[in-house]
């Protein structure tokens with residue numbers, strides 16, 4: 001399994017880093033795009049044909065899904081290589097309505113994208129087969145319906161866990177149990193600045209989950225352009241003995 005960081009900037013795009021988006025590939029099977037924040041579609045074009053991928057969403061905040069209408073344009077109207085069938089799409093129950101409105105020509109109307117994607121809603125704990133991987137969503141703590149995702153490759157049983165956006169929750173410990181790579185948000189850096197409750201995590205909280213879950217490697221992500229990656233790293237290392245890095249646009253992790 002290969003994880004590529006399309007963008008890791010938290011809450012908004014950065015000057016040289018799109019907002020949240022990750023590409024998961026297994027051999028030559030269609031890829032799985034995990035979140036599709038502003039700028040990630042451009043990054044994806046440097047790597048592969050954007051059509052050749054399924055799309056899954058942790059949640060529908062703008063910084064995780066705004067490039068989806070552009071992907072629909074590409075799939076429907078590319079003059080040489082439009083999509084020749086439907087790919088899979090998974091996300092919160094409101095995805096067709098929410099992203100259909102985003103893609104509609106007329107305010108208040110919904111663009112029905114079932115021509116391009118077969119959609120099914122996540123249900124906490126119910127595993128979905130997405131080509132060469134199984135994905136199990138875990139409910140997490142955020143102002144809107146949001147999920148952490150546990151991705152297991154069929155043949156190797158390698159595990160990638162992704163927190164999405166969440167405050168600290170035991171569900172993420174289950175989501176990341178024995179994961180080979182745990183990609184976890186660390187919006188609040190070293191955790192010392194005042195912050196609203198029930199929103200995001202610090203590097204220390206990410207490290208604590210990685211330790212309790214027995215994860216093998218921790219990647220910190222979703223740090224905003226005004227954030228503190230060094231502080232997040234320090235705090236995570238105080239909690240977690242294993243390798244910790246900050247996810248950066250363009251990085252590839254193979255495991």
Ligand SMILES: [Zn+2]
Nearest residue numbers: 011061063165
């Ligand atoms: Zn976010």
Ligand SMILES: [Zn+2]
Nearest residue numbers: 059061142165
């Ligand atoms: Zn969010």
